[in-house]
Amino acid sequence: MQFIGKGTAMNGRPNVVLVHGAWADGSSWRDVVERLQADGYHVTAPQFPLTSTADNVARLRQVLNMQDGPTIVAGHSYGGHIMSALGNDAPNVIGLVYVAAHALDQGESLDALLSQEPPPPALAHLYTDEQGFVWQSQDDYVHHFAAAIDSVRAKSMYAAQQPIAGAALAEPMGVPAWRSLPSWYLIATRDEALPPDAQRTFAGRMGATTTEVPASHVAILSHPDEVAQLIQTAAETRTAMPAGKATG
Incomplete structure (x- = not known):
């Protein structure tokens, strides 16, 4: 994505940075x-x-440095891990929105989390290439990871999937950003990649403002209205309250 100058909040609204998984x-x-x-x-x-x-995190900081003014960061899936890893050093970030996203606490890793239970259907047949990057199979991607969206679009996403380095899954979380920033969480109740109960656990322990939708893992595609609304709610709430961790 090409940047020309800094992104500026519009009409008094915070900027929004979206983090994919x-x-x-x-x-x-x-x-x-x-x-x-x-x-x-x-x-x-x-x-x-x-x-x-x-x-x-370096890429996220690069993008955050291009924002002029307060910013809401929203992450989907592994994107929640990336924004959590900002830690206590997240200038201008005023709120976090997790969408069916990982929200680990200090010392936890995704590998450890995934090893606690049998893999969910969307992750049942992951495979690692010679360079150590992890990929999904087409059947799991189309029928489980991206369930509830048109199969033509799901296959197109599968063809363009960006694999993740296996080593990244083993890295422990430092002090997560959600410990010092107010958070919102959208739980996808039909998720076959990140179990809904795990999402509820994440949301509960961070004290997030939570909403649930009958969505598969890719709620950002199947329920964009609800996702956009939650981000707007976070933005509107944060413009009406002092910076810092929400209470209550």
């Missing part, structure tokens, strides 16, 4: 981007390398 890219946010832009938000949905936590 593994096996996807920034275009997965397209429908949400269009809705937020139509409502006057300045939105950025960059590409992340998915090579390591450090590389991913």
Whole structure:
């Protein structure tokens, strides 16, 4: 994505930065981007390398540095891991929105989380290439990961999937950003990649403002109205309250 100058909050609204997950890219946010832009938000949905936590966070910081003013960061799936890894150093970030996203606590890793139970259907047949990157099979992607969206679009997403480095899954989380920033969480109740009960656990322990939708893992595609609305709610709430961690 090309930048010309800094992104500036529009009409007094915060900027919005969207973080994609593994096996996807920034275009997965397209429908949400269009809705937020139509409502006057300045939105950025960059590409992340998915090579390591450090590389991913460096890209997020690069994009955040291009924002002029307060910013809401929203992450889907592994994107929640990336934005959590901002830690306590997230200038201008005023709120976090998790969409069927990982929200690990300090010392936890995705590998450890995934090893606790049999893999969910969407992750049952992952395979690793010679360079150590993890890919999804087409059947699992279309019928489980991207369930509830048109199969033609799901196959197109599968063809463009961005694999994640296996080593990144083993990296432990530092102090997560959600410990110092107010958070919102959209739980996808028909998720076959990140179990809904795990999502509820994440949301509960971070004290997130939570909503549930009958969506598969790719709620950003099947329920873009609800996702955009939650991001707008976070933005409107944060413009009406002091910076810092929400209470209550």
